[in-house]
Amino acid sequence: xxxxxxxxxxxxxxxxxxxxxxxxxxxxxxxxxxxxxxxxxxxxxxxxxxxxxxxxxxxxxxxxxxxxxxxxxxxxxxxxxxxxxxxxxxxxxxxxxxxxxxxxxxxxxxxxxxxxxxxxxxxxxxxxxxxxxxxxxxxxxxxxxxxxxxxxxxxxxxxxxxxxxxxxxxxxxxxxxxxxxxxxxxxxxxxxxxxxxxxxxxxxxxxxxxxxxxxxxxxxxxxxxxxxxxxxxxxxxxxx
Amino acid sequence: xxxxxxxxxxxxxxxxxxxxxxxxxxxxxxxxxxxxxxxxxxxxxxxxxxxxxxxxxxxxxxxxxxxxxxxxxxxxxxxxxxxxxxxxxxxxxxxxxxxxxxxxxxxxxxxxxxxxxxxxxxxxxxxxxxxxxxxxxxxxxxxxxxxxxxxxxxxxxxxxxxxxxxxxxxxxxxxxxxxxxxxxxxxxxxxxxxxxxxxxxxxxxxxxxxxxxxxxxxxxxxxxxxxxxxxxxxxxxxxxxxxxxxxxxxxxxxxxxxxxxxxxxxxxxxxxxxxxxxxxxxxxxxxxxxxxxxxxxxxxxxxxxxxxxxxxxxxxxxxxxxxxxxxxxxxxxxxxxxxxxxxxxxxxxxxxxxxxxxxxxxxxxxxxxxxxxxxxxxx
Ligand SMILES: Nc1ncnc2c1ncn2[C@@H]1O[C@H](COP(=O)(O)OP(=O)(O)O)[C@@H](O)[C@H]1O
Ligand SMILES: [Mg+2]
Numbered sequence: 242x243x244x245x246x247x248x249x250x251x252x253x254x255x256x257x258x259x260x261x262x263x264x265x266x267x268x269x270x271x272x273x274x275x276x277x278x279x280x281x282x283x284x285x286x287x288x289x290x291x292x293x294x295x296x297x298x299x300x301x302x303x304x305x306x307x308x309x310x311x312x313x314x315x316x317x318x319x320x321x322x323x324x325x326x327x328x329x330x331x332x333x334x335x336x337x338x339x340x341x342x343x344x345x346x347x348x349x350x351x352x353x354x355x356x357x358x359x360x361x362x363x364x365x366x367x368x369x370x371x372x373x374x375x376x377x378x379x380x381x382x383x384x385x386x387x388x389x390x391x392x393x394x395x396x397x398x399x400x401x402x403x404x405x406x407x408x409x410x411x412x413x414x415x416x417x418x419x420x421x422x423x424x425x426x427x428x429x430x431x432x433x434x435x436x437x438x439x440x441x442x443x444x445x446x447x448x449x450x451x452x453x454x455x456x457x458x459x460x461x462x463x464x465x466x467x468x469x470x471x472x473x474x475x476x477x478x479x480x481x
Numbered sequence: 482x483x484x485x486x487x488x489x490x491x492x493x494x495x496x497x498x499x500x501x502x503x504x505x506x507x508x509x510x511x512x513x514x515x516x517x518x519x520x521x522x523x524x525x526x527x528x529x530x531x532x533x534x535x536x537x538x539x540x541x542x543x544x545x546x547x548x549x550x551x552x553x554x555x556x557x558x559x560x561x562x563x564x565x566x567x568x569x570x571x572x573x574x575x576x577x578x579x580x581x582x583x584x585x586x587x588x589x590x591x592x593x594x595x596x597x598x599x600x601x602x603x604x605x606x607x608x609x610x611x612x613x614x615x616x617x618x619x620x621x622x623x624x625x626x627x628x629x630x631x632x633x634x635x636x637x638x639x640x641x642x643x644x645x646x647x648x649x650x651x652x653x654x655x656x657x658x659x660x661x662x663x664x665x666x667x668x669x670x671x672x673x674x675x676x677x678x679x680x681x682x683x684x685x686x687x688x689x690x691x692x693x694x695x696x697x698x699x700x701x702x703x704x705x706x707x708x709x710x711x712x713x714x715x716x717x718x719x720x721x722x723x724x725x726x727x728x729x730x731x732x733x734x735x736x737x738x739x740x741x742x743x744x745x746x747x748x749x750x751x752x753x754x755x756x757x758x759x760x761x762x763x764x765x766x767x768x769x770x771x772x773x774x775x776x777x778x779x780x781x782x783x784x785x786x787x788x789x790x791x792x793x794x795x796x797x798x799x800x801x802x803x804x805x806x807x808x809x810x811x812x813x814x815x816x817x818x819x820x821x822x823x824x825x826x827x828x829x830x831x832x833x834x835x836x837x838x839x840x841x842x843x844x845x846x847x848x849x850x851x852x853x854x855x856x857x858x859x860x
Contacts, residue, residue, distance in 0.1 A: 299854075307771055307853040328775055335773020342857070346768040350490040360772045362483050407772075 275470030339408025398429030506794020514802020560694030563590030572635030604650025618661030787841025795833025
């Protein structure tokens with residue numbers, strides 16, 4: 242179960258301690274995160290809510306290792322990622338984290354297959370092995386028949402599913418989703434949420450999702466609110 | 482190599498930009514090829530000239546002859562091996578456009594003085610035995626389809642009349658860059674046929690026994706004939722030939738300036754194209770980095786695009802230049818030396834790669850330094 246208590250759960254999958262993040266803009270500095278604590282167990286599905294500008298994206302970026310904190314620690318499976326060098330962090334990220342963005346962030350000149358293959362080009366897998374992994378991932382998101390389609394030939398929901406396949410193809414333990422349904426209509430949003438839920442329950446991925454959408458948030462095991470730089474309450478939800 | 486597809490897909494993203502950038506490289510490298518060929522046309526023959534040869538001409542002007550009597554006096558000097566009387570014939574073959582050099586020469590010592598020509602012994606003795614004979618370079622013979630035994634009509638200009646010469650032999654080059662677009666005829670024939678040429682020569686080609694004698698000979702020859710009615714000006718043959726090129730202006734400077742401006746323009750055009758195309762894709766670079774693409778890989782991907790343009794455009798431009806040059810010098814002035822060597826092509830490819838690198842390196846560094854969080858926020 243998720244916990245906001247700094248002293249509990251040393252065996253947590255992801256453990257965040259006294260996290261501070263300050264952005265400097267000219268002479269003024271913004272304290273986005275102010276001593277945030279969080280423990281997450283493997284396979285948990287958490288939703289983060291909070292007003293715009295409250296630091297939700299910042300928190301995800303720090304846990305995903307695309308940004309570094311000013312102070313505090315982030316430990317994932319016993320490894321301190323806040324003190325890794327930039328290149329070590331890059332390697333760590335490619336192995337352990339899958340990112341899903343609001344705008345999908347597919348490469349427009351590559352087709353679905355090639356987009357999903359991108360993370361695998363960094364591995365030692367040969368062409369045949371890569372093909373197998375990509376097909377499995379696209380199959381999992383229900384787009385096996387759209388492999389040769391380019392992003393502009395897909396609907397928003399389909400694009401996001403390609404992006405999810407890309408996030409999954411390396412088999413990371415953590416999925417970070419920043420408003421994954423923010424750019425989708427209700428129906429596509431529901432589809433995507435169903436898919437993310439399945440990944441959490443069937444594939445045992447740890448899912449951290451930022452959302453403004455209460456319906457999407459309901460799919461999570463717990464919802465955390467970010468306010469004034471700290472997580473203020475946890476609402477445990479009934480499963481399902 | 483597996484990333485090549487991404488480079489290639491990105492380059493083809495905007496067809497118009499693709500063709501314009503390739504075209505810029507193509508045009509610039511085509512021009513480079515032509516400029517180099519022009520340079521070769523003017524200067525390459527000079528590089529092939531032996532250092533132990535001197536040319537003695539009339540101090541007043543090349544248009545004024547020297548007495549034949551100087552030959553024996555120069556021959557008597559220490560360090561002189563051969564002295565060859567020569568005259569510029571300037572005949573026209575069918576049409577003025579068919580310009581090529583014709584030299585009226587004495588045959589004695591010629592073969593020894595000009596070892597850069599490969600001359601068949603039997604053909605040469607046929608030339609020595611035929612006062613109306615001539616020797617032609619391989620390139621010239623091929624250009625006009627001449628063969629040994631053909632009779633070549635030339636319309637005289639300096640020496641009026643309808644002249645005819647029998648081809649006794651066809652010579653080749655013993656090394657690179659030898660001008661094979663020339664014809665040699667017999668000095669004796671000219672001197673006998675034209676009354677005002679009797680006892681006159683255009684200039685003397687002098688072969689020194691060794692290059693060490695060259696400087697001493699220059700002052701000795703000019704000193705010997707100073708205060709005479711026909712004072713001489715003696716120079717190494719290389720300097721003499723450079724003088725001809727200089728008469729047409731500082732060709733080297735012109736070529737380098739034009740080439741420099743073209744390459745600089747190419748740099749500006751491709752550099753700003755690369756900068757623009759990289760900036761447009763800020764969020765894509767950020768996405769790649771998020772997926773685990775490291776700094777050097779991102780740097781390489783951008784440079785790869787730049788190199789791709791450079792190699793394809795450069796190869797097309799150089800290829801077209803080769804094709805153009807293979808058709809020969811369009812002005813007819815530079816003779817058979819209007820060529821591109823493999824070294825020149827290699828230099829062109831190096832130039833295109835360096836240009837590609839410079840055009841791509843700043844955008845590549847900016848893509849490399851891009852911070853993911855900033856880039857993703859900008860979307
Ligand atoms: N790279 C950055 N540079 C400067 N300020 C930033 C940067 N990222 C975020 N911020 C600021 O930090 C605050 C939190 O941003 P963010 O984490 O994106 O909020 P949320 O995702 O909750 O809307 C905002 O005030 C934002 O302007
Ligand atoms: Mg956000």
